[in-house]
Amino acid sequence: MNRQPLVTCLASALCAFAVSPAIAQRVDYANSFDQALAGVFEAREKDWRDGAVVYQVYVDRFAPSANLDAKRALYPAPKRLHAWTDLPTHGVYLPEAKVWSHEIDFWGGDLQSLRGKLDYIQGLGADVLYLNPIDLAYTNHKYDTLDYRAVSPEYGTRDDARALARDVHARGMKIMLDGVFNHMGRNSPIFRQAEADPHSKYRDWFVFGPQYAGGARAWALAENLPELNLENPAVRDDLFNGHDSIVRGWLRDGMDGWRLDVAFDIGFKVLGELTQAAHDEKPGSLVVGEIANFPKEWYPSVDGLIHFTLRQVILGVAGGRIDAATGQQMIARIVQDADYEHILKSWVYLDNHDTVRLATALPDPAQRRLAQVLQFTLPGSPNLYYGTELDMPGGDDPEMRAPMRWDLVKADNPVLNWNKRLVALHKDNRALRVGNYRAITASKLIGFERYTDRAADTVVVLLNPSDMPVTDTVLVANSKLMDGTRMVNLLADKADPAALADTRLFAALMHLTLPAHGFAVLKPDVAPPGGYTNYKRVQ
Template sequence: MTDAHPSPSYANERDRALAGQYERREADWRMGAVVYQAIVDRFAPATDLEAKRHLYPAPKTLRAWEETPVKGSYVEEVRVYSHEINFWGGDLASLRARLDHVVGLGVDVLYLNPICSSYTNHGYDAINYLEIAPWYGTRSDVAELADDLHDRGLKLVLDGVFNHLGRANPLFVEAASGPESLHRDWFDFGDQYPGGARSWMLAQNLPELVHENHAVTNYLWGRPDSVVRSYLRDGVDGWRLDVASDLGFRYLEDLTNAAHTEKPGSLTVGEIAPYGAEWNGPLDGVLSWNLRRILVETANGRLASGHAQRILARLFADGEYEHLLMSWVFVDNHDTPRLPDAVPDEAAQRLARVLQFTLPGSPNVYYGAEVGMTGGEDPEMRAPMRWDLLTEDNPWYAFTRALIGLRSQHRALRVGDLRWLDTEGLIGFERYTDHAADAVVVLVNPCEEPVTELVQLPDSKLMFTLVDALAPDRVIAPIQGMMEITLAPHECLVLVPRTQEPGGYSATKRVQ
């Protein structure tokens, strides 16, 4: 006998066209990942600092972990500022000893600021790309770190500084020796430049490379034994590219292709200062300064709600969406004041974090943000990790874990699409997939006064009662596709469906 009621498919035509899309995104570790950023020197103190002291010869200085970095004076002898050669002694071994903390946060990726051989503490002045700074360890230590992370389900991304290197790099020293030197055409020499060679932002310690020279690009990423490809073979999973827009579209595309050839599924994400839309494609993703400024200015009340939502909507409409999911979203890092210094109001800081973790992309957590570390302009924001603040009653620690937990629990926040809500005083959007129960509705009030609005839900499947994932006692029942919302100044809602009403009833029993 034939079953008169075969098992139905509750997907509509739109959903059937999306079959498999979100599953494919979920299978790509680069999309929607949570990234933890650490400066190795400042993350965890080495077990025996005295045994390492010889690695920091004068004028370098090894500081006590409890000291706070302060801006220094220019050291003409080495053409850097004194705070660039103050060290705190962290290394790859001490970082590995603290991996339980990183894993316990629930992040997906560990990103390290430059670790290759350099003169300064920040490492953006490479002396030898293919060697690790001796105060950090060796290439074997990097491979072992990658293995540790992979065993724990995490990926490793390194900082690639390929626009410029350090003045003490033997390649530059040889090139500067005279017009007939072997590497002369790797750099742009001329009397018009301070220090005699074109350098990044006129910093004489950072001479720029001439990428139009094929020997340069072959060395950096073209050859199988190049910098980019050899580290990928060592177990590294991707590269965050410093000042990527300085390299230009063509060379970023070449670098990305080389990385993918060496390791399919590896990541290139580039630091982009201008508007980022066109940089997606040559890169897998961008680290957008423009987006960071929008979030900080919105939190500080310098962008009105409607204006902020319009420019956010344009930013996400202009970029290719799956590249946006691979892009890193940051509100503070090693080049900015930490969030409490950039956004003084604590509720506004929470608003910035909520947007960082719910908009499309991969949120970048700068070490210490999870415990509420403060720090102003360079070098204050690069202070050693405050392990003394890591306590269960630290509200920022609880809040950061809650935001990371939201992303692990709600796949729409990781790989879902984006739909903007029609609002006036609030900023609102929905992250969604082809399943109604995945929906996440985000509403924030960046204003200095309470806002009450009737908000339309332009989602045909949202027949649920909605619960605030950050405050589960707050329940909102949409009526005929609309919600009446009142938010206090800087208050945030992250609404998720309550799929089963008391008694087990579900209005979506026949909706995917």
């Protein structure tokens, strides 16, 4: 066969069509695929909300006040002020106050003391500081708002909040508040007025009736938390629509977004209005909803949500209650059924102020590590609850709200260093921050890849949630990963003989063994030593 004419012909795109329409069709497909991805990842990288690392602080319990004696008058009986070394315990119900005694136990943390710990938070690698409610309220948790526009005096003043926001921004970070807009506290002046006077202008701000315990509709039947009537336009104007509304005012004060308490109770329509108002006031602000439901239809009513379902799947897989195959299917379904741009803005959490702490939920360190690898590699924004990076334990409310263990913050703390390593892994890898998701075909392992328009960015994640070593052959369906590529384990630990060594990809397949509760986070070596790479024409 005379090869020269064919080579000459293939040099021409037009001739390529003539010689092989099928080849030309494949070239067109490859080009269109790359064009479809062009600019997508760059746009995501410019949006601080995508894949951000979030650090959550419960202000009363995070950092001890520098001058606690000067504040003691702010905690009158039946409130109690504890020593920082005390642990919270379940109390008794106080019928007159309509709260549990542990809801009004305090440890004295405030915004000023928090400002003194920003070096620590930044040192972890956090991009976003999220505060549990700081508005004026009777309890320590502040979910019973008395005045949305004021800061609880135990925490400081609104000027203190503005100063905190300035300090956070000076470090290149963002700050978010907790918005409790479904209900208020029963001692709020407007509720008291509405309750006492049927002709009050605030009467229709709540829902009264003899069918309700205490006379008013309350969230989850908690009489201390009367629900706002969000169908009333005046309520929505005060909360978020009006120029001087609560949502807009705090954004003007320097806050960058809102985490919305019990957002599933607020509903699609009102959430959509609130999110739009926040974006109108501060373009690029973030609204994240506490939504325990399946995520699919809650976007774009919110920018992102707190991943309740994903948390349950991760803990179930890591704890051995969900097998690998089922966990793989569940994760893929959660990601694929929801709008991906919003998935990247959603928070992947393993514990918070409402759940048992991770160290208590998964007492086995190996299971915890596996869960955290999933948290920091799946699409979304990893959310660290203060103290989780130190393996602080804590059971049900109020045990999970113990004061921060600053005595454990040491340079040689292996748990702290492991968490810093995970944060760095997430932030240093473009695909983990803003990349797409694709499930890996496996029979015994959980596996997925995060990928962008560049082969070098690809990260392949494989996990063995079982309590026995597992050997499996997996298919990585990434057309840009070249045959024979060495896959480097980013979490390999030379001090750990069980750590998976680097492996190779042959014809899109990898054959490997993972130890019990083992994992591998692999990245292709696209520039091996020696001067030759088969990635020279594949980017």
